């Protein structure tokens with residue numbers, strides 16, 4: 536790429552965002568992205584909450600734990616993270632020598648936003664004997680204040696790996712935290728954060744749906760509120776939910792998580808029916824507005840111009856990585 540083309544792309548991105556850089560509508564984006572992948576020795580890692588087309592072109596699709604495991608071991612030169620900001624930051628911390636790209640820098644996360652590092656530092660000072668376990672859905676800076684990270688796939692094993700007499704602060708998701716308190720019997724101090732997607736499921740609408748589909752299994756992500764989890768036949772991370780739908784004898788499922796996962800559920804079990812659990816608002820959709828900022832056009836532009844790139848101060852990489860490495864070690868020992 537010429538220096539002028541790069542400079543122009545960088546200027547457009549900083550001033551207006553990708554949307555104003557026109558993509559020729561006749562372009563075969565799938566073929567172009569495949570070509571760029573080869574040319575640049577790039578790998579596309581996509582979360583289950585990405586739109587179907589992005590999932591279909593990704594080299595690897597997974598939940599937060601699987602994606603960080605992939606980011607740690609890839610031999611690609613460029614990691615294109617089709618997910619949200621904290622996920623791309625985690626990939627950068629695990630592979631600091633690699634270029635990490637995120638199709639839209641505005642793809643944030645309400646959970647990560649709910650725990651600003653300066654406020655959390657003050658909160659932590661009130662509990663000097665506690666160790667901090669943070670859900671990976673938090674900023675890189677919060678990870679520098681964390682002892683062990685976890686994801687929804689390994690949170691139980693992480694908490695159980697900590698000696699019983701060691702007090703714990705759990706951040707930032709109060710719903711996952713409350714679920715873990717119940718599941719492990721550990722009385723943890725919880726930070727008051729939540730995911731905007733998992734917090735708005737409607738108890739009333741789900742109950743009605745369950746009556747209309749008496750044979751359907753109701754499955755939910757642990758970021759949901761307790762009154763929703765109490766109704767669930769199965770609770771698990773996105774990969775856990777996916778596995779459950781594949782292995783269960785049931786043929787109908789009401790799914791309480793971001794509906795992007797239904798694309799994989801349907802691909803793996805084409806004869807089964809998946810009903811997205813309805814949210815508590817006028818709109819019938821429960822897509823994550825952050826995850827869905829990524830589009831095929833932005834993915835193409837980001838690979839073409841290698842922008843926007845995730846960069847982190849060296850001290851953040853060094854200090855923030857410790858809690859992720861601990862998580863990966865404990866997960867490997869637990870066979871996850």
Ligand code: 13P
Nearest residue numbers: 598599686687688772773
């Ligand atoms: P998992 O990928 O761990 O299931 O978490 C879901 C999520 O909310 C990611 O943002």
Ligand code: SF4
Nearest residue numbers: 644645646730732823
């Ligand atoms: Fe964050 Fe929730 Fe979106 Fe996941 S689904 S990225 S936790 S806002």
